[in-house]
Amino acid sequence: MPRLTFWYEFASTYSYLSAMRIEAEAAAAGVEVTWQPFLLGPIFKAQGWTTSPFNIYPAKGRYMMRDIGRVAAGRGLAFRMPDPFPANSLKAARLAIVGVEDGWVVPFSRAVFTAEFADGKDIADETVLHEILDRLGLDAAGIIQRSNAAAAKERLRTATASAQALGIFGAPTFVTADGELYWGDDRLESALAHAQLGS
């Protein structure tokens, strides 16, 4: 089966758009998706940014909100800007790394994105994350403990370093088995088409 890796960052507005549709789109295309959380912060920092480019460049930020609003409305998807933006996504990303190992990364990640961008919750708040794990029927306390252990932290650092090594500079980015990068929610269809060719 053709494969595609979905590199995403919980603080990223366009990652939210992709997270909410990639499973359906990939199933329709017969492509298997690997969900790979990583952090954009260290990658942005390496190019001199200390916050989201949408904050650094206000015209771009205003456009992004308008653009996402239109796209979300067209898909019948709720969207509100998190406050603060960008959200601190470190805890959620470490939990998702545990979810990759355990096999619940997809429902967990979709629930985090929904809490953040539809329900206006602060995903830096551990009680929010605890609740999400609870609702998935998981051992929230035990998982949060594992996410704070050295192993999970190290795996997230390694994922972020791998993203950078692949040439990833933003999220979402879709990477095919033969190493083609597709950046941005609006490139999902092209990425799936390429994945199909390469199978």
Added chain:
Amino acid sequence: MPRLTFWYEFASTYSYLSAMRIEAEAAAAGVEVTWQPFLLGPIFKAQGWTTSPFNIYPAKGRYMMRDIGRVAAGRGLAFRMPDPFPANSLKAARLAIVGVEDGWVVPFSRAVFTAEFADGKDIADETVLHEILDRLGLDAAGIIQRSNAAAAKERLRTATASAQALGIFGAPTFVTADGELYWGDDRLESALAHAQLGS
């Protein structure tokens, strides 16, 4: 008839992609397009950039070349990176401003983009621009003289200031009659659909 304004910059790779398809797409959608050349340089400078973001952020630049290559190939369109990049587009933009007044801005702009991105010509070179005007059956020498007069320079400055006032921060940008902005070649279809609704 629904209308759409196409804001473009001759040095912009994605503007090239749109310039080569917008007339056909707009005709099919029943939308009338106004071609509006402007300069990105002053807008970039206002946000602290002295060159293209594709030069400032190398990973983004490498991705852009790959992305444009794929899209162009998919459309059967030639593409090569100009050298130097970005090209100095000032002379071409001033000429296009004269073309807006005289009614030949579309064929002139398409010819400039083709010379730059398909044929590898330097559009900062006046002989290249002279040849393009010649081939369009225009009075090249007279037009070049007008493009260097204060009136043309001022109209280009005004266009660039208007772009900035509209919230434009990159090219291509499509602006509908009711002031919606759509940034990037991959938003052309959405912009045309919105223009149709507003008619």
